[in-house]
Amino acid sequence: NIMMTQSPSSLAVSAGEKVTMSCKSSQSVLYSSNQKNYLAWYQQKPGQSPKLLIYWASTRESGVPDRFTGSGSGTDFTLTISSVQAEDLAVYYCHQYLSSRTFGGGTKLEIK
Amino acid sequence: EVMLVESGGGLVKPGGSLKLSCAASGFTFSSYTMSWVRQTPEKRLEWVATISSGGGNTYYPDSVKGRFTISRDNAKNNLYLQMSSLRSEDTALYYCARYSQFITTAKGFDYWGQGTTLTVSS
Numbered sequence: 001n002i003m004m005t006q007s008p009s010s011l012a013v014s015a016g017e018k019v020t021m022s023c024k025s026s027q028s029v030l031y032s033s034n035q036k037n038y039l040a041w042y043q044q045k046p047g048q049s050p051k052l053l054i055y056w057a058s059t060r061e062s063g064v065p066d067r068f069t070g071s072g073s074g075t076d077f078t079l080t081i082s083s084v085q086a087e088d089l090a091v092y093y094c095h096q097y098l099s100s101r102t103f104g105g106g107t108k109l110e111i112k
Numbered sequence: 113e114v115m116l117v118e119s120g121g122g123l124v125k126p127g128g129s130l131k132l133s134c135a136a137s138g139f140t141f142s143s144y145t146m147s148w149v150r151q152t153p154e155k156r157l158e159w160v161a162t163i164s165s166g167g168g169n170t171y172y173p174d175s176v177k178g179r180f181t182i183s184r185d186n187a188k189n190n191l192y193l194q195m196s197s198l199r200s201e202d203t204a205l206y207y208c209a210r211y212s213q214f215i216t217t218a219k220g221f222d223y224w225g226q227g228t229t230l231t232v233s234s
Binding site for chain 2: 001031033034038040042049050051052055056059061091093095097100101102103105106
């Protein structure tokens with residue numbers, strides 16, 4: 001099974017600051033048939049279900065603000081929020097869907 | 113609007129059984145692979161089961177294989193999860209999630225329901 005490791009487990013920033021969080025997979029999640037990384041990011045706000053933000057490591061889901069950017073390839077991935085808003089308070093999970101389905105442990109984003 | 117509404121959760125004793133349901137609407141249910149994903153009390157997300165669009169192929173992690181059975185009724189737009197030999201570690205919020213029509217266009221789980229809670233305790 002592919003294991004997913006996220007860091008940090010939590011972080012606190014002020015509104016307007018830039019945030020970067022990491023996700024590492026134990027094996028490559030690159031799908032050879034289409035050369036896409038089968039890596040997604042989800043946002044889960046308090047009391048809500050997870051919401052898809054990014055898929056194929058860097059493609060923003062429809063309606064997701066452009067302050068959210070995914071990057072990386074192979075085994076190392078990053079989610080960046082360019083200017084954090086109060087509404088971004090949430091836990092962010094990465095997820096590989098190349099082989100079976102596994103999730104990272106999440107990064108909890110708090111707003112100072 | 114895509115909607116997934118889970119039901120059937122509850123309190124079950126260890127070793128017991130329960131069947132969850134998910135009513136889908138707002139999309140062509142029979143065209144999509146569907147899954148169940150659970151969230152533990154520690155907030156960890158765990159994939160539980162997947163079923164192909166036609167229902168002919170099912171997939172499970174080792175943790176539930178042989179105990180859980182995913183099924184679907186495309187005529188009724190319903191997804192199911194039959195759970196047996198339940199353990200305390202199965203306690204979680206169970207989500208129904210839409211996966212994809214095709215592997216080459218898969219985005220992950222693009223829609224999730226609100227979840228239904230299973231508690232396994234004596």
